[in-house]
Amino acid sequence: MSHQEQQQVPRLKGDKFKVVIVGAGLGGLATAMAMAYAGYEVIVYEKIRKFLRLGDSLGVGENALRLLTRWGCRDKLVAIGNKSPIMSIRRWDTGEIIANQRLMDMAGYIGHRGDYHQAFFDRVEELGVPIHMGTPVVAYNEDDPSVTLADGTVVHADIIIGADGIKSQCRELVLGYEDKPLSSGYACYRAYCEGSRIRQDPHSKVLVERDAMNIWIGKDLHIVQNTCKDGEEFNWIITHLDTEDIDENWQQPGKVEDAVALVKDWDPTIVNAMALTPSCLDWKIVYRQPLPTWVSKSGKICLIGDSAHPHLPTSAQGASQATEDGACLAICLELAGKGNVRLATLTYERLRYARVLKTQKTGEDTRRRWHTALRDLDAGKAVDPESVKMQNDWVYALDAEADTRARFHAASEQIKKELAENGDKPVLPASLLGDDRYEIPTISPERRDEIAAIVEEHVKDMEKVLPLYRGVVRDGNGEITGRVGIPVAASA
Numbered sequence: 001m002s003h004q005e006q007q008q009v010p011r012l013k014g015d016k017f018k019v020v021i022v023g024a025g026l027g028g029l030a031t032a033m034a035m036a037y038a039g040y041e042v043i044v045y046e047k048i049r050k051f052l053r054l055g056d057s058l059g060v061g062e063n064a065l066r067l068l069t070r071w072g073c074r075d076k077l078v079a080i081g082n083k084s085p086i087m088s089i090r091r092w093d094t095g096e097i098i099a100n101q102r103l104m105d106m107a108g109y110i111g112h113r114g115d116y117h118q119a120f121f122d123r124v125e126e127l128g129v130p131i132h133m134g135t136p137v138v139a140y141n142e143d144d145p146s147v148t149l150a151d152g153t154v155v156h157a158d159i160i161i162g163a164d165g166i167k168s169q170c171r172e173l174v175l176g177y178e179d180k181p182l183s184s185g186y187a188c189y190r191a192y193c194e195g196s197r198i199r200q201d202p203h204s205k206v207l208v209e210r211d212a213m214n215i216w217i218g219k220d221l222h223i224v225q226n227t228c229k230d231g232e233e234f235n236w237i238i239t240h241l242d243t244e245d246i247d248e249n250w251q252q253p254g255k256v257e258d259a260v261a262l263v264k265d266w267d268p269t270i271v272n273a274m275a276l277t278p279s280c281l282d283w284k285i286v287y288r289q290p291l292p293t294w295v296s297k298s299g300k301i302c303l304i305g306d307s308a309h310p311h312l313p314t315s316a317q318g319a320s321q322a323t324e325d326g327a328c329l330a331i332c333l334e335l336a337g338k339g340n341v342r343l344a345t346l347t348y349e350r351l352r353y354a355r356v357l358k359t360q361k362t363g364e365d366t367r368r369r370w371h372t373a374l375r376d377l378d379a380g381k382a383v384d385p386e387s388v389k390m391q392n393d394w395v396y397a398l399d400a401e402a403d404t405r406a407r408f409h410a411a412s413e414q415i416k417k418e419l420a421e422n423g424d425k426p427v428l429p430a431s432l433l434g435d436d437r438y439e440i441p442t443i444s445p446e447r448r449d450e451i452a453a454i455v456e457e458h459v460k461d462m463e464k465v466l467p468l469y470r471g472v473v474r475d476g477n478g479e480i481t482g483r484v485g486i487p488v489a490a491s492a
């Protein structure tokens, strides 16, 4: 990471704020860390009794890692992530590399979601924050801010934070209506398995010889392949046009053969690996319109993370934006002061809203570019490598804590003025945004060259140890005669 951050010492617990967090996903736990470091009394309720190692690959971007470093869990998180310095974006059929990109610029530290979740969980416990597992929140009261637990216990707090994920119940309270998901037109098959399975295939074993990340792009489809633990664990995700109406569920089983059938004529290096995985999940990618607000009428209940703004996997920012939310909200509470929770939550929303719309949009933008890039090739034109790269460099630059401190005063004064002018009714954040609300900041040519030079160095270094897999070579009948630069016999 560009700025070397130091772990900070949590402040002494004071009686400043009592904070209830509903949901102990990555967002709720990151927020618990932020609140504990700010010196607030925090309590977390989670409906699941015991977390299993669920999910597969997830990115923790440098923007989130900067905050998590201050909150004391950098080393554990960095140790979990994929160690490859680069990722390769490839043609669907030959696997030929179209572009190499720094892995960090793509998605940050990519590791198993379950491992990251455990590391967050451990840190929150170390900080002395109680996490009540198997304790669903069943009702909210926003006037006398409190939650009701399944056994009827009512817990009061200064602020209630709904970190309860994509199917958030808290969101309904905040909005006053049920926000139904819309079909995005896409779904993913996702699988995770031991790398030793993949070593059985002579074509695919190159993918687990060391940590690697590759993306194969084709018409309306892409496959992401990731490893962890130096190739001991292997993961693939195929994003495809969605024809079935399956539930929005991270645990819906799918059929590996259905996933393989979608890509049977693709590069066998990845297709054979997919066929060797024992099971997969079928995850429908739903779309939600940006919410009009993340803050309840009284301002004492607010949303963070997926309950406020789910991200597409191609943005690689879901967990990172939830972490930024926690950091921003903790500082808004501090700067607004006790008795001003509503001003704090409205300012948090104002400071975060525009940025989050853009990070959400990066996911759609990347997917569109990957799924259409090869049209140029089919039309006889070369593909510009820059056109298929993820463009997350701008996202990583933000220090959400420093940014909140810098912008809080102006934003909160503006909100006070609006409340006074509008009969205490807040102005909705979306109504303040211009036509460029989704415009993704571009990377400067200088920075692009700088990054390209770093990538080239990484490729050279990697090749000293093991040649980079560059794609397959086929004869006139479509039969594979070798890999680019490596005859089949030598690679088998």
Ligand SMILES: Cc1cc2nc3c(=O)[nH]c(=O)nc-3n(C[C@H](O)[C@H](O)[C@H](O)COP(=O)(O)OP(=O)(O)OC[C@H]3O[C@@H](n4cnc5c(N)ncnc54)[C@H](O)[C@@H]3O)c2cc1C
Residues within 6 Å of the ligand: 022, 023, 024, 025, 026, 027, 028, 029, 045, 046, 047, 048, 054, 055, 056, 057, 058, 059, 113, 135, 136, 137, 138, 163, 164, 165, 166, 168, 169, 250, 251, 304, 305, 306, 307, 311, 313, 318, 319, 322
């Ligand atoms: C099982 C699972 C697997 C995932 N796998 C991946 C993956 O492989 N890759 C990826 O990029 N992203 C994955 N995600 C999503 C990713 O974790 C989130 O996008 C991101 O971390 C932000 O999380 P969040 O904390 O806002 O929401 P979530 O991670 O969804 O956490 C919400 C938490 O709130 C709890 N909760 C809900 N309602 C209540 C209630 N009434 N009372 C108490 N607790 C409640 C839920 O049990 C859950 O633990 C997964 C999410 C889940 C839940």
